[in-house]
Amino acid sequence: MAVIVSVDDLKKVYKGGFEALRGVSLSIEEGEILALLGPNGAGKTTLISALCGITTPTGGTATIGGHDIVSDYRAARAMVGLVPQELALEPFEKVINTVRFSRGLFGKPHDAALIERILRQLSLWDKRNNRIRELSGGMKRRVLIAKALCHEPRVLFLDEPTAGVDVELRRDMWQVVEGLKAEGVTIILTTHYIEEAEAIADRIAVINKGEILLVENKADLMARMGRKTLRIDLSGPLDRVPETLRDYDLELAEDGHALKYHYDTRGDGTGITRLLQALAQEGLSLRDIETRQSSLEEIFVGLVHEDTP
Amino acid sequence: MNLHAIWAIYVYEMKRFFRTIMESLLSPVISTSLYFVVFGAAIGSRIDQVEGVAYGAFIVPGLIMLSVMTQAISNASFGIYFPKFIGTIFELLSAPINFLEIVIGYVGAAATKALMIGVVILVTAQFFVDLDIQHPVAMLAFLVMICLSFSLFGFIIGIWAENFQQLQLIPLLVITPLVFLGGSFYSISMLPPAWQTVTLFNPVVYLISGFRWSFFGTADVAIGYSLAAIAVFFALCLGAVWLIFKTGYRIKS
Numbered sequence: 001m002a003v004i005v006s007v008d009d010l011k012k013v014y015k016g017g018f019e020a021l022r023g024v025s026l027s028i029e030e031g032e033i034l035a036l037l038g039p040n041g042a043g044k045t046t047l048i049s050a051l052c053g054i055t056t057p058t059g060g061t062a063t064i065g066g067h068d069i070v071s072d073y074r075a076a077r078a079m080v081g082l083v084p085q086e087l088a089l090e091p092f093e094k095v096i097n098t099v100r101f102s103r104g105l106f107g108k109p110h111d112a113a114l115i116e117r118i119l120r121q122l123s124l125w126d127k128r129n130n131r132i133r134e135l136s137g138g139m140k141r142r143v144l145i146a147k148a149l150c151h152e153p154r155v156l157f158l159d160e161p162t163a164g165v166d167v168e169l170r171r172d173m174w175q176v177v178e179g180l181k182a183e184g185v186t187i188i189l190t191t192h193y194i195e196e197a198e199a200i201a202d203r204i205a206v207i208n209k210g211e212i213l214l215v216e217n218k219a220d221l222m223a224r225m226g227r228k229t230l231r232i233d234l235s236g237p238l239d240r241v242p243e244t245l246r247d248y249d250l251e252l253a254e255d256g257h258a259l260k261y262h263y264d265t266r267g268d269g270t271g272i273t274r275l276l277q278a279l280a281q282e283g284l285s286l287r288d289i290e291t292r293q294s295s296l297e298e299i300f301v302g303l304v305h306e307d308t309p
Numbered sequence: 310m311n312l313h314a315i316w317a318i319y320v321y322e323m324k325r326f327f328r329t330i331m332e333s334l335l336s337p338v339i340s341t342s343l344y345f346v347v348f349g350a351a352i353g354s355r356i357d358q359v360e361g362v363a364y365g366a367f368i369v370p371g372l373i374m375l376s377v378m379t380q381a382i383s384n385a386s387f388g389i390y391f392p393k394f395i396g397t398i399f400e401l402l403s404a405p406i407n408f409l410e411i412v413i414g415y416v417g418a419a420a421t422k423a424l425m426i427g428v429v430i431l432v433t434a435q436f437f438v439d440l441d442i443q444h445p446v447a448m449l450a451f452l453v454m455i456c457l458s459f460s461l462f463g464f465i466i467g468i469w470a471e472n473f474q475q476l477q478l479i480p481l482l483v484i485t486p487l488v489f490l491g492g493s494f495y496s497i498s499m500l501p502p503a504w505q506t507v508t509l510f511n512p513v514v515y516l517i518s519g520f521r522w523s524f525f526g527t528a529d530v531a532i533g534y535s536l537a538a539i540a541v542f543f544a545l546c547l548g549a550v551w552l553i554f555k556t557g558y559r560i561k562s
Contacts, residue, residue, distance in 0.1 A: 014562065052403040055562045074311070074405040082403050088396030097324065104317025105404040147400070 001029040004065055004155060004186050005051070011059030012046050012210075020046040022210040023060065028188060030154075033181055035201035035218075036190040037300060043210040044190035045085060048157045052082045064155060078106060081148030085159040085190075087140045091133035095124060098132065099146050106151035118146050122176065138169040145176065156180060158189040162196060174200050194300055208304050222293065223265065229292045230261040230272060235285035242282050248275050314406040318414025319421075322388055326422050333422065334429055337376045341430045344372055345437040348494055359496050360527045365438040370521040371493025372434070377427040377452065378459045378488055378513075382480050385419035385463030390470050393560070402561060408554035412464060419460035420453070427452050440524070448523035454539050455516060461546035468559050487513040492521075497529045512538055 005028035012021040020043050028034050038044050049055040051062055053073060062069045067076040090098060099115055119125040122142045127135060132143060141161065148156060158177070162170040177187055177200055191197055197204050198218070205215040214221070237256035248271065251260045263270045279286065326333055349365035356364040389411075392398040401411055434440060442448055470476040491513030497505050508514055509530070519535025522528035528535065552558065 052399075054399055054402045056557065077403060077405040080403065082399070084396070084399050086396050088399060090391070090395060090397055092325075092328070093321075097321070101317050101321045102400060104320075105314045105400060105406065107311045107313045107405055109313060 001031060003027045004030040005062070005188070007047075007051070007060070007062045009060035010047070010050060010057050010062055012043075012050055012055060013058045020210050021050065021057070024207070024210070024212050025060075026205060026212060026215060028155075028186060030186050031181065031184050032202045033177065033187045033189070033200055034203050034205060034215075035197035036188060036205050036207055037192070037194065037197050038190070038207040039192060039304060042207045044207055045159055046210075047207070048082070048159050048188070048190060052080055052157060053077055078151070079154045081151065081153030081156045083141075083144045083148045083156070083158045083161060085163060087137060087144065089132045089140055089143060091131065093132055094129055095119070095132065095135070095143055095146075096128040098143065099150050102147040103150040108151050114152070115150055118149050121179070122146050138165055138172075141165060141169075141173070149180075153185065155186045155188070158187060160190055160192075162191070162193065170196070206300060206303055213303050221299065227262060227264055227298070228270075230263065230275075231290045231292065232259045232261065232279070232286055233288040233290075234258060235287050238284075242284075244282055245275075245278055248278070311404075311406045311410050314404060315410050315414045315417070318411065319418045322415060322418030323421065325388075326384075326418070334426065337380065337426045337430055338433050341372055341376065341433050342437075344368070345434070349437055359499070360525070362525050362527070363438065366440055367496075367521075367525075368494050369431070369434045369438065369440060370524050371488075371491075371517050373427050373430050373452070374455065374491075374513075374517050374520055375488050375493050376430055377423045377455055378484060379480055380426050381419055381423035381456050381459035382463035382466065382484060384422050385416055385460040386467035386470065386476055386480075388415045388419055389464055389467035390476055393467075394473075398560065408550075412461075412550055412554075416457065416460045416464050419463060420456040423456040423460060424452060427456065442524050443526045444523040448520070451516075451520045451523055451539070454543065455520070458539060458543040458546055461543070461550060465546060465549050465553065468553055471559070484513075487511050488517075491517050492529055493517060512542060515539070516542075 005026070007024055007026040010021055010024045011019070013019050024043070024047060036044050036047065046055065050057045051064065051069060053069065057070075064076040065079045067073075067079070069076045093101075096115065096119070099119065100110060103110065103115065116125065119128055122145060124139070124142055124146055127139060132140065135143065145158075145161075161177075162173050165173065174196070177189070181187060189196070189201070201218050203215060204218050204221055206213040231253070233254075234257055238252060238259075239256055241250050241252055241259070249262050252258075253260050261272075261275060263272065345365065345368075348368055353364035353368075358364065359367045392401065431440075466476065466479050470478075490508065491511050492508070497508050497514060497518075500508060515530055515535045515538035518529040519532055519539065522532050522535065553560070
């Protein structure tokens with residue numbers, strides 16, 4: 001697939017000397033959903049702000065659709081829709097007017113049919129003549145999405161789209177994102193909800209302290225980095241891990257009714273066969289066996305933790 | 310040039326004005342009427358004529374200037390400050406537009422509003438005094454220039470202001486005193502000589518004088534100075550806006 005957003009060694013040093021981006025390089029392919037994952041203050045919003053023209057990068061380059069974001073900003077920005085983190089909307093304006101305004105701002109002539117389609121898609125059509133201040137937080141978020149979509153962007157940046165949104169609305173929002181992907185829109189979303197990245201992203205980039213720690217296909221990442229846990233339920237309880245099993249990384253759980261074995265799928269052997277034989281030799285009777293893949297959250301915490309000395 | 314964007318900003322700003330049309334137009338009409346009652350009828354009855362013009366008519370250009378200048382500043386400064394305050398400025402910054410287009414949209418709308426207010430006051434004045442405008446084209450040109458340059462000035466204040474207090478600061482502490490002391494309600498020839506000299510340092514004197522000349526053909530200072538003053542003020546504001554544009558001052562980090 002073609003690269004639509006290309007970021008090369010992008011840097012941002014704020015006036016006080018704070019380095020928000022320390023040479024970020026990233027390629028985003030057309031039509032994918034990339035989740036930019038990172039703790040608060042990692043540089044997620046700064047990266048998006050720099051790409052969208054809200055802050056000026058202090059080093060490096062970036063292109064959107066092949067257009068440089070600084071020297072050819074008009075062509076680059078015309079391709080981009082941005083849904084900011086804050087619910088920044090003029091409270092006294094009507095929904096439909098604020099959406100029309102956004103379309104005009106991006107240099108597009110008025111298109112009533114398109115605006116109606118977008119508002120219907122986001123369940124906002126019935127609210128089109130309401131003033132923004134009359135809307136709930138979730139509805140305001142939808143208005144921001146409508147504003148970002150009304151000039152038909154090829155790339156959509158969603159900065160924390162579901163921050164402070166209830167579970168139901170979050171799932172609604174995910175559906176909206178899936179729908180946009182189906183239309184071929186490239187989506188870059190920042191989040192610190194791992195669940196969100198896990199649920200909708202194709203690829204995941206982890207950013208911390210202004211640096212990209214990794215960019216990887218979500219499934220590969222989970223397979224490659226996934227630690228797994230084997231849980232063995234015992235017929236009778238143990239008061240401690242038997243001496244003969246000391247060599248294995250075992251922990252006692254459930255008041256001695258279960259053993260947990262941690263292993264890495266990346267290794268040549270997982271050691272499960274030997275462990276099960278050793279358990280049989282020890283004369284332990286097993287009631288059940290279960291394996292569990294560590295979640296993206298654990299991977300993420302692990303990565304960020306490694307990065308923090 | 311992104312004409313759609315300029316138009317979008319202009320229409321959006323004008324809608325705000327029409328949303329509050331009663332407050333926007335009624336308050337200048339009421340305050341102007343009050344000025345006429347107080348200055349024109351009460352005090353004016355004791356001042357016969359100023360430079361051959363009935364006092365009631367003499368104060369009309371000054372009154373229009375007073376409202377137009379303050380309205381142009383407050384409209385333009387609020388117009389750009391409000392998006393900064395509520396955060397919607399992100400949309401302007403991320404749109405495929407340049408600063409000049411933003412300025413044209415906001416300043417154009419603010420100047421249009423000020424012009425409308427100026428015209429409404431002029432019409433209101435007709436109900437109180439007989440006005441015979443000697444140079445109507447020059448009067449309109451002056452009015453448009455004042456609307457544009459003070460809207461530009463207001464825009465700069467809106468960019469500079471970091472809170473609502475600062476937004477009010479310059480109009481309240483600088484503009485209003487300068488307009489009041491700039492000969493809105495008197496001819497500077499009525500002042501003692503020393504104060505006449507001091508007054509000549511007030512740039513607003515030149516603006517009001519020129520505007521009054523277009524009404525009555527008489528002026529405190531030569532019309533050439535008035536034209537130069539408005540040109541210099543306009544150029545200074547343009548220069549400041551250009552600097553803001555180059556540096557992204559207080560709008561872009």
